[in-house]
Amino acid sequence: MFKTTLHSQHKETPKIQIPRAGIALLGAGIFALQGNKTEHLPAIEASPALSLKAVYSRSQQSAQALAAASTDPSAVAVYFDLPAVAGQSLDDLLRRDDIVAVDIALPIVHQPAVVEKALMAGKHVLSEKPVAADMERAETLLAWYAGLGAAGRPLWAVAENFRFMESLRYATAQVHEIGGALVTFRLQKYGFIRSDNKYFNTEWRKNPQYQGGFLLDGGVHFIAGLRVLLAAAGQDIEQIAAFTGLLDARLIPVDTIHAVARTRDGKSGTIAISFGTEFKDDRLEVEVATTNGAVLWRPTDVTTVARSGDGKAETKREFAWDSGVKAEVAAFAHAIEAGEVDARQTPSEALKDLEILQLLLESGASGAAVKAIGATR
Incomplete structure (x- = not known):
């Protein structure tokens, strides 16, 4: 009887199959x-x-x-x-x-x-x-x-x-932790699209029927990263003025943007994106500086400089490369179950990324004319 009872107590609970x-x-x-x-x-x-x-x-x-x-x-x-x-x-x-x-x-x-x-x-x-x-x-x-x-x-x-990269999530937390008011910011991404690049050799990218070419296709990623970190500092971009150009004739219609951007509180920063610069450091960097410190985000490392007494303390954390795609698909799966889209995946957030990129291109085409975010909406 004892053995039978003991055996029944240790019976495994049947696993519940959750429908996919x-x-x-x-x-x-x-x-x-x-x-x-x-x-x-x-x-x-x-x-x-x-x-x-x-x-x-x-x-x-x-x-x-x-x-x-x-x-x-x-x-x-x-x-x-x-x-x-x-x-x-x-x-x-x-x-x-x-x-x-x-x-x-x-x-x-x-x-x-x-x-x-x-x-x-x-x-x-x-x-x-x-x-x-x-x-x-x-x-x-x-x-x-x-x-x-x-x-x-x-x-x-x-x-x-990009909004689901673990390194960007950590950088966002660091901006919150150091606190302070935004002082300035920068986005920098230089690179070179070679003729054997797998993305270049897709026909719709090689002969784009849309504005900006690679600047649109890849650039919205970088703008999204910048907006995430600015939001952590309580800001978003309100005005921009840009120069654009075509450095490599293969990368039509334009491949380079150099711009100044201003937040709603009047703090200015810079945006530099190029796919046509062969001999320049190609690392993606977004840096946000506040009155209390600064956070420099790269996809594989985050450097934080914070006020420490009368001086500064610097820390650096490294990350394995992770595109964030697995996490974003998992978030979508959760949204189906919960009945609500993750805030990082709303169409309105994607619209804001696109708007900034488009206005950078339009400003460049107009000789660095100042463009206001939301002016056409």
Whole structure:
């Protein structure tokens, strides 16, 4: 009897199987599939709350290649529009009841139309940054989404993975910790896009049908990082004036921005972004200085200088490279469960990133004319 009782006390509790949300990945480009296991396909498969049901790409070949890269290709249905095959189009995918969400990683100019189509089909949407190619299209899409009404509409999140980098989260906490009033700030990113660069060799990036070229595609990341740290200091950008140029003829229409920016409290800082400078340090740096210290963020390290008595104390913390994609997909999965989009993924935040980038380009085209954020909204 004793043994029987003891045995029953140590019986394992049956594990409760939590249903996973069915999701489809739309787009088979570089950022959907990476061998380094940090981008959308492996991020979806790493989420215990998501189940990859299908993939879509415009061409059958690329869609099949994406499915083949999954951990269980036999469980992933393939959809495409070229060639046309009955039952295997994007529209057919969106009609599936077992797919409740889509992760859209398509070329910039195609994203908004597919976002709208997926939302109309009742699917929750995670769409890659930028929110659209320009402010006009972005504002139209946000207004249309708002018109659906908050009650019962699908969730729409915009994927800005820099906001989910662990190093940026830590840098944000450091800005809060040192406190003080903002004094100045800077964003600096120089680099060079070589002809064998995998991003350059995607046709839609090589011949961009959208403003800014690489400055839009990559630049919104850097603007997002700057805005996160400025927000930690209680500020955001209010005015900008920029010079732009094309240093390398391959990187049309422009590849370089040098600008001055001003916050609503009248504090000024600098923004320098270039994809056409071959012989300059290419590290991304965002620095915020306050009356109590300064925080310098790079994706792989954060340096903090804080007031210490009559002097200064400096600390540095290093981080392994992490794109933040896995964390942003996990946040989207949580949003589906919670019924509310993470504040870092709201379309309105993505709109603000895009607005600053677009106004930098417009200011440069106008010979450094001062542009006010929000003036056109």
